[in-house]
Amino acid sequence: MIRIYNKELDKLAEIHYKAIKDQLYKDFKQIKGTKKISTDEIEIKFNEKLKKNGINNTLREIITSKFDQLTKIAKRNIKYKKDTTFQKMYNKFSNGKDAHIGLRKPRGEPRLTYNANTMVESLGFKVCPLCNRNYINNTKRIYKTGKNGVEYTIKRTCQLDHYYSQSEYPLLAMSFYNLIPVCSSCNHAKSDKSLSISPYSIAKVxxxxxxxxxxxxxxxxxxxxxxxxxxxxxxxxxxxxxxxxxxxxxxxxxxxxxxxxxxxxxxxxxxxxxxxxxxxxxxxxxxxxxxxxxxxxxxxxxxxxxxxxxxxxxxxxxxxxxxxxxxxxxx
Incomplete structure (x- = not known):
């Protein structure tokens, strides 16, 4: 195992958190229609829901807490399996070439996409941290050729492993430091099994x-x-x-x-x-x-x-x- 190291990890976790916050806003708007509400208000409502269900951590803490703190959150909330919000969001985040969440763009600016591909790419990790054998970097593939020229799609050659499995810890399904880019071989071998340490551990491994x-x-x-x-x-x-x-x-x-x-x-x-x-x-x-x-x-x-x-x-x-x-x- 090798440590996942990037000087910008905290910044990347913040981008991840903003995308999730914006996705919660989008989901709310689809249900409630045109009711005026801000993303900050959505976050307040979500935190109130967490507290009502006995969870004393905020949305920000659940999504951005570093691994050692995330472990404490997991231990406190291991029995909480009622809310599948983050599991559903993970599907939007990771499945298929059009998968993406959040990041609303200001009018007139290029469309921004945030998904599993862009997260893995931003980490800059080329090799599986669990085995250090197989490459996991993204590759560009031709999507289609038309009047606008050749269009490419990003193919993610790695898979995202949940250190804390989605089935046991649905609350952590979108936590930044719970998502580990790994090769398919390691992901298949690990499955839902538990490891004692994570490549995101603060101490060098x-x-x-x-x-x-x-x-x-x-x-x-x-x-x-x-x-x-x-x-x-x-x-x-x-x-x-x-x-x-x-x-x-x-x-x-x-x-x-x-x-x-x-x-x-x-x-x-x-x-x-x-x-x-x-x-x-x-x-x-x-x-x-x-x-x-x-x-x-x-x-x-x-x-x-x-x-x-x-x-x-x-x-x-x-x-x-x-x-x-x-x-x-x-x-």
Whole structure:
């Protein structure tokens, strides 16, 4: 698991909240007709309804509370299943190419659309945070070709997982920090099961699992079948991460990536410490130092807040770190 990190998360949660607030206004207008009322008045009415049903949290708190606070809200309201407002809104938000909610536009300005596609895109996450294996970024597809030219539609290659399931926690069906962009494989594996931690957790989760490798034969230098990916679990947090390992099946999934570790070992073998020094001397100005050569070979994985940009980046960083910490003549 990797942390969902974006400096603009609070701002994005606020945009999400405004869209929901506007959608509540639209829904009310459809029921009540032309009665004059503002979005702020709608919010007041909604908060009054929540309080009447024994919920001491406001609309804003339910939609924008960060994960740690959201957990407290979930525990307090686990039995509240009467209102399906947010479940119905989620369908408008996520189902189909025309799905969207809220964001009324001022007269004369371009139409604004807010839906699951735009939310995922704004997060800037390219790789599934639960497995760090599969890409989840949006893609453009041709929708139709007509007299106005080619029109495109956005295809969301990821799915949104509810950390707190809609069936058990309908009140949180549209909560920003409850919606986790994941790959279809992880979403299917998790289903309605519970995980102990979320990619939205405030604390960094990178240290909970560390990838390593084992070599069972000297032939590992030339045969990938003798290199095996292994996983080390932080002993003090074993209970916290255990369900993630069991439900998502990380250990089994990463057995398929022995070839990635083998490739890293091969690069180290061909561009070992001596070779890197030779490159710096032989091509002055091309590389400033050995680290720059490593960045060219493996990409830049030092910053864990960039793990979301490339598939298997956590695995790659851990293996490189392992090799660097236990150097040999091979590297």
């Amino acid at each position: 990178d240290h909970l699992i560390t990838f390593d490798f084992n070599i069972d034969d000297v032939k590992a230098i030339s045969d990938k079948n003798h290199v095996k990916v292994s996983i080390k679990v932080d002993s003090s947090n074993k209970k916290v991460i255990k369900d993630h390992l069991d439900i998502i099946g990380i250990e089994e999934l990463y057995k398929n990536h022995n070839d990635i570790v083998f490739e890293i070992l091969q690069k180290y073998r061909h561009y070992n410490h001596i070779k890197r020094k030779e490159l710096i001397v032989s091509f002055p100005g091309l590389y400033e130092n050995e680290q720059e050569i490593k960045n060219v070979l493996f990409g830049e994985y030092k910053d864990i807040d960039n793990f979301h940009r490339k598939s298997l980046s956590k695995l790659t960083r851990d293996i490189i770190k392992r090799i660097d910490n236990y150097p040999s003549d091979l590297i």
